Amino acid sequence: MKKDHTSIEGCVAQYLIDKKDCLPSLYTWKFTTSIATERFGISFSGQTPFEKVMELKNSLRKQVASSTCTIQQGEIAKYFIKEWGGIRRFTKVEETLRHFSGLKGSSIAPQRLKIPFQGISSWSKWASIVCPDWACIYDARVAYALNAINYLAGANQLIFQVPPGQNSRLRMLDINTLLLSQRLQNGESSDPAKMRINHFIPKPDTYLRYLALLRGVSNAVWNDTSHIHEVEMLLFALADGEIYSDVFERLSANSPNA
Incomplete structure (x- = not known):
């Protein structure tokens, strides 16, 4: 397989740079604001x-930062993960609270994070509230977006592990299989364990590798590292829209029947 020296950060930044100013119109995740108002006293003007989601996150982050009450933090975590998420x-x-109790308010990501990959879609949501300077949400749509951009750029980068998701549209085009179809070489073992070693980012490394990518993309697109949440939201918003369409177009163009 021909290697491309462009990093995954470079590929993602190139894909997103002309879309960054469209984020307010691209992001359409809706939630019932009255629940947040009733439970947490949040008023919305957006x-x-x-x-609205920026107002929600900013308010919840302030409440968590100023609270030492685990009951209150637990209520916020349950709401943000179960209802909003x-x-x-x-x-x-x-x-989940225990995983991040010693990291609350920290300004930089730890060098190691001993939290099981299982449940990452849940605990990363809480991380993005309690450690907003460095932690962002990692879920199936974000992982799909990263892997799809890798596929569109030639599949030269290791594959991000994808947590379980419920989006039937994204399941229709299995991005892992598409990536492997470009990465596998003649004579490689068909053993799934060996394929994971050769072609996937290890699960324990996935989240911190993802956070490093967000910082790199933020720096490339915004010239700073403070727009990591905007990078994540762009990936989420584009996953089952433009990114899915681009993957479908590439796949159909390469079809023997094209």
Whole structure:
């Protein structure tokens, strides 16, 4: 396989740079603001889903930063993960709080993060509230977006591990299989364990590698490292829209029937 020296940060930045100013219109994740107002006293003045979610996150971050009450923090975590985030099966509130109790308010990511990959879609949401300077949400849509951009750029980078997701549109075009179809070489073992070693970022390294990528992309697109959440939101917003369409177009163009 021909190697390209462009980093995954470079590929993602190149894909996103002309879309950064469109984020307020691209981001359409809706939620019931009255619930947040009733439970946490948050007032909303924004008109778009993007404006409202920014108000929600900023308010919850301030409340968490000023609180030492684990009960209050637990209520915020449950709301943000289960109701806002849509992960209805989430139950590990105390465990999630404990993972980040010693990191609350820290300004830089730790060199190591001993949290199981399982449940990353849940606990990374809480991390983005309690450690906003460096932590961002990592879920199936974000991982799909990163891997899809890798595929579109030639599949030269290791594959990000994808947590379980519910988006049937993204499941239709299995991005891992598409990436492997470009990366596998003649004579390689078909053993899944060996394929994971050769072609995937190890699960324990995935989140910190993702955070480093966000900083790199933020720096390339905005000339600073303070727009990591905007990078994440762009990836999320584009995943089952423009990115999905670009993958479909590439796949259909390469079809023997094209």
